[in-house]
Amino acid sequence: MIEARGLTKRYGDKKAVDDLTFTVRPGLVTGFLGPNGAGKSTTMRMILGLDAPTSGSVTVNGRPYTKAVAPMREVGALIDAKAIHGGRSAYHHLLALAQTNNLPRRRVGEVLELTGLTQVARKRSGGFSLGMGQRLGIAAALLGDPQVLMFDEPVNGLDPDGIRWIREFMRTLAGEGRTVFVSSHLMSEMEHTADHLIVIGRGRLQADCSVKEFIERNSELSVTVRTPDPGSLMRLLAASGARIEARGDGALTVRGLTPPQVGDLAFDAGIRVHELAPHQASLEEAFMEMTRDQVEYRASAGGPASGSGFGGQPPAEPPLPSRGRRGRGRDRQDDPHHLIGA
Template sequence: MIEAVGLTKRYGERTAVDQLSFTVRPGQVTGFLGPNGAGKSTTMRMILGLDTPTGGRVTIDGKPFRQLDNPMREVGALLDAKAIHGGRSAHHHLLCLAQTNNLPKRRVDEVLDLVGLAEVARKRAKGFSLGMGQRLGIAAALLGDPKILMFDEPVNGLDPEGILWIRNLMKSLAAEGRTVFVSSHLMSEMENTADHLLVIGRGRMIADCTVQEFIDQNSELAVRVRTPDPTRMAELVTGAGGRAVTDGEGALLVSELTMDRIGDLAFDNGVRLHELSLLQASLEQAFMELTRDTVEYHAAVPGGREVSS
């Protein structure tokens, strides 16, 4: 378990992480989300003892990372897959890690096979693609068979098969009772992988809940209505206290009324319906809605609109 209490990091006058308190529990995949510059990487570095907090504390099963007796047996981390000597082979890189951390040599071949690099184990890492580098970084994180795994953008550079593989790997690790903490910008992956979410903006915690709770709390449910008489249906919805707008495809998007209420209105007033379906917002939509005021970087695009990151 990872636990942070009042975790704070300042660089001069800039506060990168501001009073974060959270718990990452075993047996589930916890997603760590936030816009660029939100403080995610700094937080993960403090968990691993790579940065010293200005205030507060963060512990691994009750101890600071630097006090762990066998760090690689307790925590496996992927923060920068490119942090490897390009002249070393995948096998040599992992063997060096195993030898310096008193890990059995057999684990090298086991994790290479697990991540799909067995056939290129003797090739130099400088010739690896971005996806292969990610797999090698994941192999290093798994080397000590740790009970806590931390991944920063683990699907970066992976092809669709690789993305599905890492998704299933993280789920299986959590199912074994391990603690899995993963930071990613790919909302679709977090929606399909994470059980719980920690969302930060400008260094502060803005959400700590399940994925479904996050979507429910930060998006507005709508009902899609298709009818031969959209004008009459919109009038009925408005009269009942709801809102109706066209979706540009000939249907109405109705909010503030339940699907049952909309169906009853149509039936009672003789309006024929061709479709009545609930539209569930995606994690990405909910994330954009919640974090739009905490985005640090805005880029202009043709047409005068802005996109955020």
């Protein structure tokens, strides 16, 4: 279980994360959503102890993750799939992680097979495609067989078969009673994968509810109707307070009335109906509706991207440290958690 209480991170005058309180529970796939710059990556880094909160706290299984005795056995994280030594093979990358975290060598072969990388295990990871790099990052997260798993954009670069695999795999992990926390911009995948959602905007909590509740709260049910007498039905429904839109395919989209209400009105008036179907917005549509005022940068139709609502200020989430050759080695040696999800 992951618990955040009043979690806040400030960079100068800018709050990247602003008083976040939420719980990620075991047995569920919890989606972590928000526009770019909302504070998702900063929040995940604070959970892992890679960034220190300005105020508030966050614990994993009741204590700060930095105090974990065997970190990779408690949490498996995919934060940056590119954080690997390109000169190492997939096998030796995972073996180094296993040996430095006191994990059995056999786990390397197990996670390679689990993620479909057995055939390329001895190839240099620097030559991997984006999708193969994602699979290697997921393999590293699974190495310690942890009860808590965190994935940041896990389907990035995966082909359709890989996307279906990670979707089913995350649901299997949650079904085993594990805590699965996943950040993604692919709303269609979240709609099919997540049980629960935590949504933030401008660093603040916007929603903490099930996917179904989120869609219902942030969208309006519409009804698709087909009839050989659309004019009469439109006048009838308008008189009952409905909003009607005539579509190009001959159907009507009705808002403000439920399907039973539309059907009863048509029946009572003797109007024949050939189709009567409810339509609920997708997660993507509901998300766009909820966060339209939270977007930090929005491209205009005829010109370059421009700031929206932030007066042209830089994104809330700061750039990652330089990864030049000398800087990379120094950063990784100084960071006791640099092997997490590497």
